[in-house]
Amino acid sequence: xxxxxxxxxxxxxxxxxxxxxxxxxxxxxxxxxxxxxxxxxxxxxxxxxxxxxxxxxxxxxxxxxxxxxxxxxxxxxxxxxxxxxxxxxxxxxxxxxxxxxxxxxxxxxxxxxxxxxxxxxxxxxxxxxxxxxxxxxxxxxxxxxxxxxxxxxxxxxxxxxxxxxxxxxxxxxxxxxxxxxxxxxxxxxxxxxxxxxxxxxxxxxxxxxxxxxxxxxxxxxxxxxxxxxxxxxxxxxxxxxxxxxxxxxxxxxxxxxxxxxxxxxxxxxxxxxxxxxxxxxxxxxxxxxxxxxxxxxxxxxxxxxxxxxxxxxxxxxxxxxxxxxxxxxxxxxxxxxxxxxxxxxxxxxxxxxxxxxxxxxxxxxxxxxxxxxxxxxxxxxxxxxxxxxxxxxxxxxxxxxxxxxxxxxxxxxxxxxxxxxxxxxxxxxxxx
Numbered sequence: 001x002x003x004x005x006x007x008x009x010x011x012x013x014x015x016x017x018x019x020x021x022x023x024x025x026x027x028x029x030x031x032x033x034x035x036x037x038x039x040x041x042x043x044x045x046x047x048x049x050x051x052x053x054x055x056x057x058x059x060x061x062x063x064x065x066x067x068x069x070x071x072x073x074x075x076x077x078x079x080x081x082x083x084x085x086x087x088x089x090x091x092x093x094x095x096x097x098x099x100x101x102x103x104x105x106x107x108x109x110x111x112x113x114x115x116x117x118x119x120x121x122x123x124x125x126x127x128x129x130x131x132x133x134x135x136x137x138x139x140x141x142x143x144x145x146x147x148x149x150x151x152x153x154x155x156x157x158x159x160x161x162x163x164x165x166x167x168x169x170x171x172x173x174x175x176x177x178x179x180x181x182x183x184x185x186x187x188x189x190x191x192x193x194x195x196x197x198x199x200x201x202x203x204x205x206x207x208x209x210x211x212x213x214x215x216x217x218x219x220x221x222x223x224x225x226x227x228x229x230x231x232x233x234x235x236x237x238x239x240x241x242x243x244x245x246x247x248x249x250x251x252x253x254x255x256x257x258x259x260x261x262x263x264x265x266x267x268x269x270x271x272x273x274x275x276x277x278x279x280x281x282x283x284x285x286x287x288x289x290x291x292x293x294x295x296x297x298x299x300x301x302x303x304x305x306x307x308x309x310x311x312x313x314x315x316x317x318x319x320x321x322x323x324x325x326x327x328x329x330x331x332x333x334x335x336x337x338x339x340x341x342x343x344x345x346x347x348x349x350x351x352x353x354x355x356x357x358x359x360x361x362x363x364x365x366x367x368x369x370x371x372x373x374x375x376x377x378x379x380x381x382x383x384x385x386x387x388x389x390x391x392x393x394x395x396x397x398x399x400x401x402x403x404x405x406x407x408x409x410x411x412x413x414x415x416x417x418x419x420x421x422x423x424x425x426x427x428x429x430x431x432x
Contacts, residue, residue, distance in 0.1 A: 006022070007022040007025075009026065009052060010326040010328060011053065011291055011292050011326045012252075012290065014254050014255060015051070015252040015253065015254050015255065015292060016051065016252050016258065018047035018048035018049075019048060020039070021040070021044050021048050021082065022048050023036075025038070025051065025052035026048070026052055028084060029052035029053055029084075030326060030328060031325070034084070035082060035083040035092045036083075037079060037080070037081060037092075038079070038081075039066075039072070039077060039078065039079050039080075040058040040078045040080060040274065041072045041078070041181050042177050042178075042271055043249075043268055043271070043274075045057065045078070045080050045082060045282075046248065046270050046282045046295070048082070050248040050252075050293065050294065051250055051252035051292075051293065052293065053287075053293030053321075054083065054084055055083050055084065055281070055282060055284070055312070056080070056081070056082040056089070056281070056282045057081055057279065057282075057305070058078050058080050058273055058280045059078060059079075059093065059097070060107070060303045060304075061078060062105050062106055063109075063279075063303065063305070064078070065096075065099075065102065065103040066079050067103045067106075072181065072184070073181035073184040075180050075184060076180060076181050081093055085316060086281070086309055086312040086313040089281070090117075090118065090313075091114075093305060094113070094114050094115070098110070098111050112306060114305060114306055114309055118313040119310055119313070120318070122159045122160035122311060123159030123160075125159070125160045125242045125243065125307075126160075126242050127155060127160045127161065127163070127242060127243050128165035128237060128245070129246075130165060130166070130167065130245070132166055133170060133269050134269075136169070137169050137171065138267065138269060139266065141251070143250075143251065143286075143288045143294060144248075144249070145247075146286075147294045147296075150286065151245075151285040152245065154315055155245070155314075155315060158314050158315070162245075163241070165237060165240075165244070167233070167234060168230065168233065170269065171389075173230065173267070174267035174268055176226050176227050176271075177268075177275050178383075179219055179220060179222075180224065180227070181208070182212035182215060182383075183223075184212075185208050185209070186210075186213055186215075189209060190365075193210065193213075193366060194364070194367070197367070198369075202260070202372075203260050205372055205376070207260055207263045210361070210368070210372065210375060210379070211376060211380070211383050213360050213363075213364040213376075214356075214380060221400055222390045222392070224400030226390060226392065227275055227400070228398065229398075230272075230275055231275075231276055234276055234278075238302075242300070243307055244298070245298050245299070247296070247297060248269065248285070248297040249269065249270075249294075249295055250294040251292030251294060252293075260378070261379075264379060264382035264383075265382075272299075276302075278299060278302050279300050279301075279302070279303075279305050279308050280297055280299045280308070281297070281299075281311075281312045282295045282296070282297055283296050283315055285321065287324070298311045298312050346373070346380075349378060350381075353377070353381055356384070357376050357380040358377075361376060
């Protein structure tokens with residue numbers, strides 16, 4: 001229900017590009033631009049990078065200014081580059097990284113020479129493999145699983161030492177990310193949602209625009225407290241490993257298979273890096289039987305984009321995926337329109353939950369028609385369950401992550417393991 005045609009996947013026009021940086025991913029894949037910028041609150045650079053077969057970086061929180069970007073979530077928004085190769089991403093990051101006084105979250109630090117870190121071998125590097133992402137936490141297709149396993153073998157051949165590691169289940173990160181981002185999204189767009197909800201697309205309303213009205217202030221604070229714990233829990237992994245790898249996403253689904261409710265049914269492989277603020281890079285790691293790209297995710301320590309680039313570059317140089325481009329033709333038939341019928345009723349949602357959602361929407365000043373309320377009600381069971389899970393018994397002395405700041409002494413790539421923990425922790429004051 002967009003007011004303009006949707007961005008089409010250059011590899012197959014009947015398939016989505018992923019979002020929300022959909023046009024950026026499609027333009028780079030089609031060769032319309034050498035690079036593009038994207039924003040990422042929960043995977044909006046990395047999803048289109050996977051689906052369109054390009055390289056995309058969600059940088060460390062605060063490394064790239066968000067000034068001028070339409071906000072989604074002040075806590076979780078990132079701005080980063082998308083390009084055809086890792087080297088091109090490094091070149092673009094060199095140009096856009098750095099302190100900006102117009103962004104209150106901008107880190108006051110000098111950007112290093114990112115291209116200097118690009119090497120074609122990984123000898124001596126310690127890389128954590130987060131297998132539980134695809135073996136326990138998510139249901140993924142066999143093509144992505146096989147491509148990921150093959151990519152891990154390439155990293156070992158390049159000299160990296162791989163070791164299976166664990167962080168919290170993805171659902172924990174997804175709960176924290178969703179409660180924080182939807183609360184802030186609703187606050188940002190509240191006036192327009194209250195006065196002209198019909199000007200928003202149905203998919204936006206069902207995934208993010210409306211469900212934020214269901215989240216209570218206490219749950220927003222609980223999520224920030226839980227995020228603080230998560231930031232501290234990953235510090236030992238920063239000490240032990242140079243980088244982490246996990247599945248990305250792909251192949252891109254068809255337009256006509258899209259369901260708004262699917263946003264709520266499974267956590268995302270991309271949430272941990274938004275919650276921790278650490279960098280995450282997508283590189284193409286193969287193609288499906290239908291010729292659709294698949295992605296591998298490489299994550300690193302805060303402000304250590306050099307190492308993330310090094311891993312991605314070495315993998316890219318050792319494989320042939322960058323030699324493959326989508327076949328474009330100016331004479332291709334106009335693709336048929338894809339529409340998703342808007343729900344007219346909250347089918348299957350218990351009446352008690354519908355009434356609770358209705359009460360909260362009215363308290364927030366929302367005036368919704370039947371279809372808009374159905375979108376809200378369908379999300380309600382998932383939102384209420386997330387809030388139930390997040391209501392853990394925190395010590396009252398535990399400050400929320402909104403009181404956390406990456407300090408000016410965040411880790412340099414060559415910092416020793418003994419001092420790295422203190423440097424990553426930074427100063428625990430001010431904004432994130």
